[in-house]
Amino acid sequence: MRRYRAVASGAVAVSLLATATACGGGSSAGGGGSNESPKTLTYWASNQGPNIEADKKILEPELKKFEEKTGIKVKLEVVPWSDLLTRIMTATTSGQGPDVLNIGNTWSASLQSTGALLPWDEKNFSKIGGKDRFVEAALGSTGAAGSDPAAVPLYSMSYALYYNKKMFADAGIEKPPATWDEMVATGKKLSKDGKWALGAEGGNLSNNIHQVFVLGKQHGADFFDAEGKPDFTSDGAVAAVKQYVDFMAKDKIIAPGNAEYAQNQSLSDFAKDKTAMVLWQAAASTFKSQGMSDDEWGVAPVPVQSGTPGQGKNVNSMVAGINMAVFKNTKNLDGALEFVKFMTSDEEQKLLCKTYGSIPPVKAAQNDPAFDRPELKVLRDTLATSAEALPQVPSESQFETVVGTAVKNLFASAAGGGEVTTESVKAELAKAQQQMPQQ
CATH class of the missing domain: 3.40.190.10 (Periplasmic binding protein-like II)
Incomplete structure (x- = not known):
């Protein structure tokens, strides 16, 4: 996970629940009893670029594209890595979080164990084009072995x-x-x-x-x-x-x-x-x-x-990367699944991964010549031959x-x-x- 996964700091998970600040936007937009229109989603994106403003400039045109395509407005918040895990853990216990969020792939099993995230069973995967669209190594960091994944790969890195x-x-x-x-x-x-x-x-x-x-x-x-x-x-x-x-x-x-x-x-x-x-x-x-x-x-x-x-x-x-998850209690499940489908589409994967310098976890998107440049060749070879996922334990x-x-x-x-x-x-x-x- 980057960083950039990077990825987040804070106290032990138990302490997180006691000390975390309120989830900005969580109680009034999206999951957890939101009264928002079903044509609205809230999305917590992780800070992938050099700063939060850069991420907004990258993502907002894509979210506008999604709104024009589907009629669903996405309310974006880019959350710094230093706050992200704290915010998510608080949301899992309060029930007041976003509809869709990014998580560091190393957290997948931990967040899966809370029961707050939507399981990606065969039915849900079918709504975004199927599980076989994704690289196997990336799927290996989406939750505990033997369980339906708790998230979908979004950006891959090493x-x-x-x-x-x-x-x-x-x-x-x-x-x-x-x-x-x-x-x-x-x-x-x-x-x-x-x-x-x-x-x-x-x-x-x-x-x-x-x-x-x-x-x-x-x-x-x-x-x-x-x-x-x-x-x-x-x-x-x-x-x-x-x-x-x-x-x-x-x-x-x-x-x-x-x-x-x-x-x-x-x-x-x-x-x-x-x-x-x-x-x-x-x-x-x-x-x-x-x-x-x-x-x-x-x-x-x-x-x-x-x-x-x-x-x-x-x-x-380590097998680094960002996954995309959906809160199970979203009031707009169909819209959330449609948004994940959009963000993991071949077109968006090529565009976003080129911009962030990451590797698409979607197989078809890797065919773009942009991902053959020297830097990404080293990262791709590492992922394929000498990287290992952090322990997928709760x-x-x-x-x-x-x-x-x-x-x-x-x-x-x-x-x-x-x-x-x-x-x-x-x-x-x-x-x-x-x-x-x-x-």
């Missing part, structure tokens, strides 16, 4: 390593690192004169999870056991978190200030030539919005421990919060000059595991 060509050339570096040892060696050549090799966002809980999940897979860890119970303190999980934080604490290739960075701040530094590399999902549109031309940056697969990316321990990305959203916070705390310690040891990492992860729901 992680890649973006690098600044000029900074590499100035340092005499000919190619991007393919292994983490190469990353550290390359990074030390680049981290000088007030500039740094690698950007990170220690305050972005979901990004923390995405990075340590991939490193965990490379160390043979899953963070959950075969029964879906948390397993945060395994040797592999501890090694993964320590390796990531050590890029700042030990290797000195991440700036200490990155410990507090929130969503997209690392991309801003990259676009301003302050950092030479960033690990991110489909970042081209954000770079462009910040004045960086396409020929200034390159893209390569995320490094692995050794060898080349692939399945098993050489996984180098407590996944809590996992993102508590382990993401543990990584944030360790980054803060490193930034303050504190020593990050195997023992301190394990203690922080043990504390995180204690905050998970009891099985």
Whole structure:
């Protein structure tokens, strides 16, 4: 999920319910007892572009197109990732949410377990053209195995390593690192004169999870056991978190200030030539919005421990993406299904995914030559050969919060000059595991 999935921060799900602010627009428009006309829908879109205003400019013409086609007006709210999970969790308990919403694909099973989302059974899929229109990998992050999906894939993404060509050339570096040892060696050549090799966002809980999940897979860890119970303190999980934080604490290739960075701040530094590399999902549109031309940056697969990316321990990305869900208590189910059909149509998939720099999860839309450009080829190859979905378990959203916070705390310690040891990492992860729901 981006970010950009990115994806969201906040307290544990139980705390979310107690501390969340009221759902803007939820009680007066759409689901949850709305008195709106059946010709009106409310839609919570996630922030996919460089900022919320950019998303409005992209989406509003498409929503107008839908209204002209169907007579159904869509009231749009673009919700920042920092608020999105909180808002959704509150809506699932209050019954006052939108009709249609975007969710990070990693949250699918967690939100499915609330019972608030419409199940996408064969009948509902048939109303949007059928389940077989979608790429199998994208469908793998739509809910728990063995259950009808809780959402439909909307945008697909994977992680890649973006690098600044000029900074590499100035340092005499000919190619991007393919292994983490190469990353550290390359990074030390680049981290000088007030500039740094690698950007990170220690305050972005979901990004923390995405990075340590991939490193965990490379160390043979899953963070959950075969029964879906948390397993945060395994040797592999501890090694993964320590390796990531050590890029700042030990290797000195991440700036200490990155410990507090929130969503997209690392991309801003990259676009301003302050950092030479960033690990991110489909970042081209954000770079462009910040004045960086396409020929200034390159893209390569995320490094692995050794060898080349692939399945098993050489996984180098989570299956990232955005799903589209419908609240079960919508007063306009037919309109909601019609809207999902529109947003996942071949035409809209091509248009929106081109704009956002993502990959269409709709098979037919991928035939457009625009999705063959070098950056997207790396992302598509990664999704096809070396990406794995985050655990589709009910407590996944809590996992993102508590382990993401543990990584944030360790980054803060490193930034303050504190020593990050195997023992301190394990203690922080043990504390995180204690905050998970009891099985």
